[in-house]
Amino acid sequence: MPMGRYLREHPTLKYFFFGGKGGVGKTVFAGAAAIGLARQGRRTLLVSTNPVHSLTGLFGYDMLGKHVPVEGVPNLWAFEIDTRESIERSKVEIREKIRWFLKFADITTKADDFVESATMNPAFEESAMFENMIDLMFKNEYDVYVFDTAPTANARRLLGMSSVYSLWVNKMLKSREEARTLREMLSFTKKKETDPLMEYLVSFRDRMEHARKLLTDPTLTSFFFVTLPEALPIAVVTRFIQWFKDFGIPVGGVLVNMVIDSASLGPNAAVFVKNRVAMQQEHMQTIWREFDDSVRAIVPLFDAEVRGVPMLQRLCDAIFAADGAKPAQSAGVGTPHEVAART
Ligand SMILES: Nc1ncnc2c1ncn2[C@@H]1O[C@H](COP(=O)(O)OP(=O)(O)OP(=O)(O)O)[C@@H](O)[C@H]1O
Ligand SMILES: [Mg+2]
Known part of the structure; x- marks a missing residue:
């Protein structure tokens, strides 16, 4: 089912994600989709969670750490999350919590040693990004959010993390609760202790649960995968679709990029170009076979x-304008041109 029709049949979608192997076109597709959604009159925020400065490069002006209106596209804002800034902020927060905990538990070690080991972990950067992402979702200042995610391995980990967090926090809570009851039983005063760490864990768990609800709600969230007609990007998409299904994250479908139009090749086209076209045609068959109605x-x-906007508009037209039914024989052969025409 083509994108245009898919979106018409899913009018309540609010959170769009674009993932795929490095360099396949996630950023440009997210940008083009955001333009398409904004043109429908919906207030749209295009967000990059990719630590590499992708949106600034796409539009040619600075969007780091701020919501910037996109020139020439009413209803569209773009925002590149400032990873460094958010990591620093998270470090400060975590340092406070560790300090408090060490004092609470009568441990004399310096907090900084713990902070270093906690924040040197690459997962820390990802979790900071995840927090940023869900903050945006919870604030709910726009009608639609389009996320240009970092290469999909991270995206999947990010989303998968919410269920891991929940498990972990529930375990922590249980043991903290036991410890608290024990302390209360042993103490002579009957006054209840307040436990800031526990309060933090409860609010953290609730945030993660809220995030998980939004991210697994098929009426709100849809994850799109971009691939090329090449073996590796296809393999990546196949793997990620399975993982996402396991996590209960809704998959919106597959978009194929950079297909060479064989009709544009003259008889004297270079051999390597002809070979490339032949290779793409073969992989297109795999794509139809594997993804079928999800293309x-x-x-x-x-x-x-x-x-820039004019080029993105052109891409947007290529993604949305095409409409029609799924090809009669989904695993069928066809030149890329015919294939493009069928969609
Ligand atoms: N259909 C297309 N035709 C021509 N150039 C394209 C097309 N799609 C993408 N590009 C170009 O390919 C490059 C990679 O695209 P893009 O940056 O969107 O990929 P990405 O998946 O976001 O990469 P990364 O994984 O590094 O974030 C860019 O220079 C982009 O302009
Ligand atoms: Mg990118």
């Missing part, structure tokens, strides 16, 4: 890179 768009390789 949402086949996008041609343009003659220039996709930067």
